[in-house]
Amino acid sequence: MSLDAVLQTFYIEAQEHLESMENMLLKMDEGECDDEMLNDIFRSAHTIKGSAGIFGLDHIVNFTHVVENVLDRARDNEIDIDKNLIDVIFKCRDHMQSLVAVSLDEYNAQTDLQKTDSDLLAALAPWTSTENKQTVAQNNTPAESQLDNKLTNEGDNENLWHISLRLSTDCLRNGMDPLSFIKFLSSLGEIKHIETIIDNFPQVDNFDAESLYFAYEIALQSDASLEEIENTFMFVQDDSDITILPPTAKIDDYLLLIDKLPEENQRLGDILVNCGSLTRHSLEQALIAQSTVITATGEQTVTPKLGELLTEQNKVSESIVSAALTKQKQNKSQVSEGKQIRIDSNRLDHLINLIGELVINQQRIELLSKGVKKPQLTEAVDDFENFTNQIRDAALSLRMVAIGGTFQRFKRLVRDTAQELGKEVELTIDGADTELDRLMVEKLGDPLTHIVRNAMDHGLESIEDRQAAGKNTKGQLKLAAYHEGGHIVIAISDDGNGINKERIREKAIEKGIINTDSKLSDNELFHLIFHPGFSTAAEVTNLSGRGVGMDVVKRNVEALQGSIDISSQAGKGSEFKIRLPLTLAIIDGFHVEAKGTHFIIPQATIIECINLANHQDIKGRHCINLRGEMIPYLNMSEIFKLTPSREQTLADNIIQHSPKRELVIVQFGSDVAGIAVDTLNGEIQTVVKPLGPIFKALKGIGGSSLLGNGEIAFILDVPQLIELAIANEIASKVSRAESMNGQ
Amino acid sequence: MAEIKVIQKRDNSTEITISGELTIYCAMEAFQQHFQQLKVKEKTLFKLGNISEIDTAGVQLLVMLMKIVSEQSSSYRVVSLGEALTDYSNLFQLNRYFVDFADISALTSGSEEDKS
Numbered sequence: 126m127s128l129d130a131v132l133q134t135f136y137i138e139a140q141e142h143l144e145s146m147e148n149m150l151l152k153m154d155e156g157e158c159d160d161e162m163l164n165d166i167f168r169s170a171h172t173i174k175g176s177a178g179i180f181g182l183d184h185i186v187n188f189t190h191v192v193e194n195v196l197d198r199a200r201d202n203e204i205d206i207d208k209n210l211i212d213v214i215f216k217c218r219d220h221m222q223s224l225v226a227v228s229l230d231e232y233n234a235q236t237d238l239q240k241t242d243s244d245l246l247a248a249l250a251p252w253t254s255t256e257n258k259q260t261v262a263q264n265n266t267p268a269e270s271q272l273d274n275k276l277t278n279e280g281d282n283e284n285l286w287h288i289s290l291r292l293s294t295d296c297l298r299n300g301m302d303p304l305s306f307i308k309f310l311s312s313l314g315e316i317k318h319i320e321t322i323i324d325n326f327p328q329v330d331n332f333d334a335e336s337l338y339f340a341y342e343i344a345l346q347s348d349a350s351l352e353e354i355e356n357t358f359m360f361v362q363d364d365s366d367i368t369i370l371p372p373t374a375k376i377d378d379y380l381l382l383i384d385k386l387p388e389e390n391q392r393l394g395d396i397l398v399n400c401g402s403l404t405r406h407s408l409e410q411a412l413i414a415q416s417t418v419i420t421a422t423g424e425q426t427v428t429p430k431l432g433e434l435l436t437e438q439n440k441v442s443e444s445i446v447s448a449a450l451t452k453q454k455q456n457k458s459q460v461s462e463g464k465q466i467r468i469d470s471n472r473l474d475h476l477i478n479l480i481g482e483l484v485i486n487q488q489r490i491e492l493l494s495k496g497v498k499k500p501q502l503t504e505a506v507d508d509f510e511n512f513t514n515q516i517r518d519a520a521l522s523l524r525m526v527a528i529g530g531t532f533q534r535f536k537r538l539v540r541d542t543a544q545e546l547g548k549e550v551e552l553t554i555d556g557a558d559t560e561l562d563r564l565m566v567e568k569l570g571d572p573l574t575h576i577v578r579n580a581m582d583h584g585l586e587s588i589e590d591r592q593a594a595g596k597n598t599k600g601q602l603k604l605a606a607y608h609e610g611g612h613i614v615i616a617i618s619d620d621g622n623g624i625n626k627e628r629i630r631e632k633a634i635e636k637g638i639i640n641t642d643s644k645l646s647d648n649e650l651f652h653l654i655f656h657p658g659f660s661t662a663a664e665v666t667n668l669s670g671r672g673v674g675m676d677v678v679k680r681n682v683e684a685l686q687g688s689i690d691i692s693s694q695a696g697k698g699s700e701f702k703i704r705l706p707l708t709l710a711i712i713d714g715f716h717v718e719a720k721g722t723h724f725i726i727p728q729a730t731i732i733e734c735i736n737l738a739n740h741q742d743i744k745g746r747h748c749i750n751l752r753g754e755m756i757p758y759l760n761m762s763e764i765f766k767l768t769p770s771r772e773q774t775l776a777d778n779i780i781q782h783s784p785k786r787e788l789v790i791v792q793f794g795s796d797v798a799g800i801a802v803d804t805l806n807g808e809i810q811t812v813v814k815p816l817g818p819i820f821k822a823l824k825g826i827g828g829s830s831l832l833g834n835g836e837i838a839f840i841l842d843v844p845q846l847i848e849l850a851i852a853n854e855i856a857s858k859v860s861r862a863e864s865m866n867g868q
Numbered sequence: 869m870a871e872i873k874v875i876q877k878r879d880n881s882t883e884i885t886i887s888g889e890l891t892i893y894c895a896m897e898a899f900q901q902h903f904q905q906l907k908v909k910e911k912t913l914f915k916l917g918n919i920s921e922i923d924t925a926g927v928q929l930l931v932m933l934m935k936i937v938s939e940q941s942s943s944y945r946v947v948s949l950g951e952a953l954t955d956y957s958n959l960f961q962l963n964r965y966f967v968d969f970a971d972i973s974a975l976t977s978g979s980e981e982d983k984s
Contacts, residue, residue, distance in 0.1 A: 297923075297924060302892075304923060304959070307960070319961050321961065321962055326931065326935060330904075333896075334895035334899040334932075335925060337924065337928070339928060
């Protein structure tokens, strides 16, 4: 792992710790304070500080050290955790996030960060001890200052850990100096002894000045947990042999360690005695017994391993030795294999793109095989298709992430916004496990933020207004995610005032968006808030009300092939429903043709296909009666003004009749419409490719795809088409009514 | 970047002076240029007082250097350690390799350079 990669891991880990800190602080802010939460926050701060120390990021270490000390005092019940302290810790956490984002040089160049540093340290002052203030004032690296003291101190041997380090020879080359680990260990406790072993130095001709040859045996007196000590070495676990023996370790654990290490037993034993980890007496007993064993017949045997010997001497049971060895193996395999790996998202995107190409090629082979008509080839092509589908699904699932992480971030936003507005708001999260394509999750952050802020600013009433309305003073805000008909729905609801339809109408007329005599349904009226520059807020706050945002929200959601529905009841609240496709990369589509042009309809939106010839249009409109339900439809050739190609005209002339007309019934949300086409070609895996800028203005087309035969197919934007079909139907109804009135 | 001088003296001793930053950034070059083929006389003196910065790669290089010197049956002494090396040596308890013999007069008096 290179230094850049290790640093990247540090940033990711730090981000995770900061998120964890935020979640715990939010819980504490809600009154759920217990020791474990405090420990979690402390551990997060501690790990960030330690890891930053390893990389020499002193600006993070210095600031976090003070925060950590305050948290430690709270853990020891030296100070009480109150609302004020939680507020300051929240701010410190945010500042730590800013510090993690910059290098030491950048920090030194940014006076605003340094000012925030001193402001927050001053804010923490009431909770810090004198000792902490001195540490900060001297601007020492805490690890270093602690180290200087601790190495000279002599104390008792309680809580004495033994750490045996045989680090990877590439350690230095990868930018990791053992110096950093020792400094960090010293922040966890008191280093009683370090033995630097030079036995592994090669001959001069084989010496590589960038390889690590030192090995270390360390005695550490510390109250830290095993996990905390292990975390010190998280960046060098690969290819390293690290053994951490807890204070409770028995003599046989040490003997097993001696047995395992490459150095000579007596010498290692001496080192352990020097470290204070073993007594001379216990070591000698075991080593004497381990020396050459003579059998009863006087024949010399192979020197047994210490573990075996201890078992023979009945000092330790076989099961313990075997368990210890198994554990050692497990530890090693856990370190080397790991249960999770981090992958650069660009690599994943590249994989998905390649699979897209694979899908296209598979379709091409399928098409070619149809011409050959060989059963064995058909069978092989079917298998190929089956495996391609499985690879596609598996690869796409790699990019799926739970929406919970995004939702979780809103807890903080809601808390801060509520404080700013002087409102009481409770956020409920539902369906956090619902998975969505990572690309979409990233792009959803901003739209959701706008909606949530609007709901809190304009939707939820003030405490007084809620009291007056007989409501609980605490407003309810809910974020939910769930699957619905091949889509993901993200619903943001509140129990506030609801959207004031009259105000929207007045404002829309005032802004010239609609006429005074415009008749709009509730849904259409609500959708006016997505109009650029539209805002009904009487007062512009720094949160919302500027009319900038909701139009961006709609644009962002539509860019994700999604849509937004709004429902609202006066005095009871509102709900925004964002509907999104599961993924944007490869979809199951339905291949249709109109006038020789190929189209793909996303299969998740299709209800059924019918023959249009069997249904009569209602009163000359593009609308049919399907089992008692009025279904408006769009004719693809009309909508896109398609003219048949020369080949198509020729083919039609040969067949001597126009192609039969098929109707694909599609649904999006609660709306249903039909799409009239000439030919149904069947299901197809569709690799979604973005449209060029020339097609951007074209309504009803969401993307393009390459067919197996090399032709281009347009992916229909079903929500837009349904909207258009319904709008056309309303318009034709109105014009028909007007013409009847005219008569 | 470290500055390294190897001086062979007429009194059958070798003086090795290292100053500046002895870190991984120059360790490889320093080893290959100055130490890989190093030949020392009966006595070797290390002057390390002007090492301004040292890391583990630098310390390993010094340990290797002492190993090379020992293998040529040369008795060696470290005169002047400097703050950086002293700190490192204290931290990792490497004092047995880097003992600072402050009084070097006995070893150095009357010595003259024969080549550098």
